[in-house]
Amino acid sequence: MAIDESQVTATVAAVIDPELRRPLGELGMVGRVGIKRKRVAIELALPVAHYPQVDELVQRVREAVGPLDGVAEVAVEPGVMDEEPRARLRMLLRGEPVDGGTQHAADDHPHAHGGQLGHEEGRPNRFMLPRSKTRIIGVSSGKGGVGKSSVTVNLAVALARMGYDVGILDADVYGFSVPKMLGVTEDPLIIGDLVVPPTANGVRCLSMGYFVPDDTPVIWRGPMLHKALEQFLVDAYWGEPDFLLIDMPPGTGDVTLSLGQYLTKTEVYVVTTPQPAAGRVAQRSAYAARKLKLAVRGVIENMSWFTGDDGKRYQLFGAGGGRQLADELGVPLLAQVPLVPTLRQGGDEGIPVMVADPASEASAVFEQLATAVLELGPARVYRKELTVR
Ligand SMILES: Nc1ncnc2c1ncn2[C@@H]1O[C@H](COP(=O)(O)OP(=O)(O)OP(=O)(O)O)[C@@H](O)[C@H]1O
Ligand SMILES: [Mg+2]
Numbered sequence: 001m002a003i004d005e006s007q008v009t010a011t012v013a014a015v016i017d018p019e020l021r022r023p024l025g026e027l028g029m030v031g032r033v034g035i036k037r038k039r040v041a042i043e044l045a046l047p048v049a050h051y052p053q054v055d056e057l058v059q060r061v062r063e064a065v066g067p068l069d070g071v072a073e074v075a076v077e078p079g080v081m082d083e084e085p086r087a088r089l090r091m092l093l094r095g096e097p098v099d100g101g102t103q104h105a106a107d108d109h110p111h112a113h114g115g116q117l118g119h120e121e122g123r124p125n126r127f128m129l130p131r132s133k134t135r136i137i138g139v140s141s142g143k144g145g146v147g148k149s150s151v152t153v154n155l156a157v158a159l160a161r162m163g164y165d166v167g168i169l170d171a172d173v174y175g176f177s178v179p180k181m182l183g184v185t186e187d188p189l190i191i192g193d194l195v196v197p198p199t200a201n202g203v204r205c206l207s208m209g210y211f212v213p214d215d216t217p218v219i220w221r222g223p224m225l226h227k228a229l230e231q232f233l234v235d236a237y238w239g240e241p242d243f244l245l246i247d248m249p250p251g252t253g254d255v256t257l258s259l260g261q262y263l264t265k266t267e268v269y270v271v272t273t274p275q276p277a278a279g280r281v282a283q284r285s286a287y288a289a290r291k292l293k294l295a296v297r298g299v300i301e302n303m304s305w306f307t308g309d310d311g312k313r314y315q316l317f318g319a320g321g322g323r324q325l326a327d328e329l330g331v332p333l334l335a336q337v338p339l340v341p342t343l344r345q346g347g348d349e350g351i352p353v354m355v356a357d358p359a360s361e362a363s364a365v366f367e368q369l370a371t372a373v374l375e376l377g378p379a380r381v382y383r384k385e386l387t388v389r
Pocket of ligand 2: 148149150172175177
């Protein structure tokens with residue numbers, strides 16, 4: 001039976017690119033299709049020469065085309081796309097109107113909704129558009145070292161394992177740690193001036209730390225930080241995640257201020273330890289968030305106890321801090337995460353405990369936490385600017 005060329009082309013066009021998570025046809029990544037008797041040769045037009053996950057992509061194309069009528073052999077030849085399609089792709093990913101595209105140009109402008117959202121001269125903040133489904137989860141703490149990054153990473157993996165599309169923005173300017181903990185091995189993909197966050201353990205992750213030199217300490221000042229945060233949100237390609245988790249710096253600083261101005265729907269979750277003293281510090285960060293009209297949704301207590309071989313719970317850092325903070329803030333205590341050695345080890349080795357040991361006591365808690373966050377649902381944002389007129 002002869003191979004139907006248009007069927008092959010349509011099949012390849014429908015393959016989802018693992019990196020950009022959209023059909024190849026839409027991305028302009030399908031090159032020439034050649035057919036010689038029972039053999040099909042497919043050229044792919046990749047956005048850049050060293051394309052991450054190219055092997056997975058080739059595999060997907062093979063698996064899609066192989067079973068078609070008459071096909072005995074499939075050869076996939078990855079190449080690089082020309083300047084023009086690349087520019088088009090960049091615009092498409094950015095959500096800018098592309099000729100003949102299906103983007104909603106007018107819709108994409110927040111000012112069309114009468115708000116002061118987004119940056120005046122900058123591009124629209126897609127996450128604040130009324131049709132954006134993304135929940136922004138800001139993970140904060142009063143002081144450092146309480147397990148904020150560990151909670152962020154494992155909550156993200158738990159949500160991803162439930163089938164949600166999840167990204168993490170590592171915005172802890174005092175020490176970027178998320179890529180290492182999540183096990184990211186690739187650098188972000190750069191297409192022109194667009195950054196595509198790499199994926200590890202099913203979670204996309206971008207760290208502001210990628211863009212500062214290792215050996216030069218950067219002092220992040222308010223306006224610069226605000227601009228950087230805006231770029232990482234708007235100029236990066238996040239797709240349309242269900243959740244974007246932000247690892248916030250400890251304390252009451254500028255990142256909270258920026259989120260209060262720029263991502264007003266950010267929900268804040270406060271991580272604390274069981275000592276009541278730690279709770280008082282955490283309370284200040286929660287109050288700072290509230291002052292900026294961000295919704296504080298819940299408290300997560302970490303390092304709550306260690307379960308010994310004898311099955312007994314040892315409360316190494318005291319008890320009651322999480323409960324007390326939650327009560328003072330009038331929000332639920334969403335989880336108590338036990339101390340487990342695999343959690344620390346996993347963080348060091350880039351295998352989150354959710355992946356390294358899904359049966360562990362801590363993993364079960366992260367799953368419950370993910371469920372609790374889902375049950376809470378998105379925060380209701382009461383902002384004058386958002387009133388429908
Ligand atoms: N429940 C836990 N069980 C075992 N180890 C933990 C637990 N939570 C955190 N750790 C370990 O404690 C250390 C601090 O945790 P983490 O880096 O997540 O905290 P942080 O609040 O983000 O700190 P920083 O302020 O330095 O960013 C890490 O080595 C981590 O692996
Ligand atoms: Mg951290």
